[in-house]
Amino acid sequence: MHWYEKLNQYFPVEEMKSKEHMETLLKERPDIYHKDEGPMHVLMYVELETFVFIDYLFVSKDSRGQGLGHKLIDQLKEKGKPIILEVEPVDYEDTDTEKRLKFYKREGFEHAQSIGYRRRSLATNEVNAMEILFWAPNNETEEMIFDAMIKTYELIHTYKDTQFYGASYQPVDEVLTFSENDNNNDLLKDI
Numbered sequence: 001m002h003w004y005e006k007l008n009q010y011f012p013v014e015e016m017k018s019k020e021h022m023e024t025l026l027k028e029r030p031d032i033y034h035k036d037e038g039p040m041h042v043l044m045y046v047e048l049e050t051f052v053f054i055d056y057l058f059v060s061k062d063s064r065g066q067g068l069g070h071k072l073i074d075q076l077k078e079k080g081k082p083i084i085l086e087v088e089p090v091d092y093e094d095t096d097t098e099k100r101l102k103f104y105k106r107e108g109f110e111h112a113q114s115i116g117y118r119r120r121s122l123a124t125n126e127v128n129a130m131e132i133l134f135w136a137p138n139n140e141t142e143e144m145i146f147d148a149m150i151k152t153y154e155l156i157h158t159y160k161d162t163q164f165y166g167a168s169y170q171p172v173d174e175v176l177t178f179s180e181n182d183n184n185n186d187l188l189k190d191i
Contacts, residue, residue, distance in 0.1 A: 003035065003037045003042045004019045004022065004023075006042050006058050006060070007042055007044070007056050007058055010058050011056060011058075012088070013121070013123050013124060014121035014123055014124050014126060014128050015086075015088075015128070015130075016123070017055075017157075017164075018164050018165065020164050021159070021160070021161075021164045021165075022044065024159070024160060024164075025156065025159060029155075029156075029159070032046055032047060032048055032155070032156075033045075033046055033055075033156065034046070034047060036072065036075075039060075040059060040060045040062065040063040040068060041057075041058060041059045041060065041063070041068055041069075041072060042056065042057075042058045043056070043057050043058075043072050044056040044057075045076065046152055046155070046156055047079065047081075048148075048151065048155075050081060050082070050144075050148065051081050051082045051083070051084055051144075051145075051148040052076050052079055052081050052082070052083045052084070053083075053084045053085065053148065053149075053152045053156070054076070054083060054084070054085040055156065057069065057072065057085075059072075069103060070107065073107050073135075077135065077137070080137055081137070082134055082135060082136050082137065082138075082140045082144065082145065082148065083109075083134065083135040084132065084133070084134045084145055084148055084149065084152070085104075085109075085132070085133050085134075086117065086130040086131070086132060086133075087100060087101065087104070087130065087131050087132075087133055087187075088130060088131070089129060089130075089131055089187070098191065101187065101188060101191045102191050104133050104188070105188045105191050107135065108135050109133040109134060109135045109188070110133065110134055110135070110136065110188070111131060111132075111133055111186050111187040111188045111189075112131075112132040112133065112134055112142050112145050112146070113142070113185075113186060113187075114142045114143075114146070114178055114179055114180055115132045115142060115145065115146050115149065115176065115177070115178055116129075116176065116177035116178075116179065117129065117130045117131070117132055117149070117175060117176055117177075118130075118175060118177075119157075119169065119170060119175045120169070120170055122161070122165040122166075122167050122169065123165075131187050132145065132149060133187075133188075142178075143178070146176065146178045149176055150172050150176060153172045153175060153176060154172055157169065158172075
């Protein structure tokens with residue numbers, strides 16, 4: 001199965017970039033947008049000078065629990081930079097969301113409680129709330145993670161969006177918010 005089909009079957013439509021968007025990023029931004037693919041996994045990630053952003057991580061159901069996800073995360077950790085990703089809030093009707101959160105918690109990720117992320121999907125027109133998780137090898141602050149999310153949104157998520165989707169995503173200041181005083185509950189605390 002083609003790598004895009006694996007991702008498309010696993011991730012919700014509102015979280016998926018189009019195949020054309022991702023292939024264009026790989027072609028036009030090969031210095032920062034990367035694909036690591038094997039028979040049992042697909043990892044799409046962004047690497048900039050000061051951080052790594054995991055765009056998509058798929059491990060096939062047949063190989064879960066065998067350490068493949070851990071190995072892929074360890075390869076990114078070896079770069080010595082903060083690792084950032086977006087996750088869906090826990091949906092107790094979808095057991096995969098809780099399993100994903102447990103996995104990232106075991107891998108040492110923290111919940112960026114000061115960062116809000118709400119984006120209207122161009123596929124469904126629904127507003128999706130996502131949570132930001134991060135691994136900080138040098139105790140990087142949530143402010144640094146927030147700045148990295150802004151860069152990711154502007155360089156990757158909205159790259160040529162009108163060309164691919166016929167419309168533009170919202171401006172970054174409508175999607176990402178930072179509030180030191182508005183600490184949400186820690187998503188990973190009771191997981």
